[in-house]
Amino acid sequence: VDRRTVEDVIDLLKSRGLRMTPQRRAIVGEVMAAAGHISPSAVARRVRESRPEVTPSTVYRTLSLLEEIQVLSHTHLEEGAEYHRRSDSPHVHLACSVCGTQDSLSLAEADRLRDLIAEHHGFRPDFTHFAISGVCARCQEP
Ligand SMILES: [Zn+2]
Ligand SMILES: [Zn+2]
Numbered sequence: 001v002d003r004r005t006v007e008d009v010i011d012l013l014k015s016r017g018l019r020m021t022p023q024r025r026a027i028v029g030e031v032m033a034a035a036g037h038i039s040p041s042a043v044a045r046r047v048r049e050s051r052p053e054v055t056p057s058t059v060y061r062t063l064s065l066l067e068e069i070q071v072l073s074h075t076h077l078e079e080g081a082e083y084h085r086r087s088d089s090p091h092v093h094l095a096c097s098v099c100g101t102q103d104s105l106s107l108a109e110a111d112r113l114r115d116l117i118a119e120h121h122g123f124r125p126d127f128t129h130f131a132i133s134g135v136c137a138r139c140q141e142p
């Protein structure tokens with residue numbers, strides 16, 4: 001864990017008038033230590049290993065506050081919304097609807113599709129908000 005980052009986030013929350021309880025600190029610590037995206041239920045499960053008194057509603061509320069102050073953002077995956085640190089580079093999620101495997105594309109790789117949509121529809125897509133559902137290479141093998 002990058003200690004400074006966790007402390008920065010805690011300072012940000014304090015500046016918004018939020019009382020920093022040990023429970024909230026534990027939630028911030030888990031979320032900042034997670035690799036890639038993490039579901040609210042996974043955050044709750046991990047935090048409750050050391051702090052069983054933490055309720056799921058405290059976890060949900062803290063995560064949405066972290067999104068409000070732009071530390072996190074959410075993406076809709078097959079099993080529901082998950083959170084990313086906003087500092088991670090934005091990417092497009094590819095979710096296999098057969099085996100559940102997840103892969104990702106950089107936004108640069110999605111540029112051509114974005115330009116095509118913009119050119120033909122004048123629409124600016126946000127590929128990061130929802131996963132693209134489909135079938136992975138392995139599941140296509142006969
Ligand atoms: Zn991701
Ligand atoms: Zn698959």
Ligand SMILES: [Zn+2]
Binds near residue numbers: 074
């Ligand atoms: Zn959403």
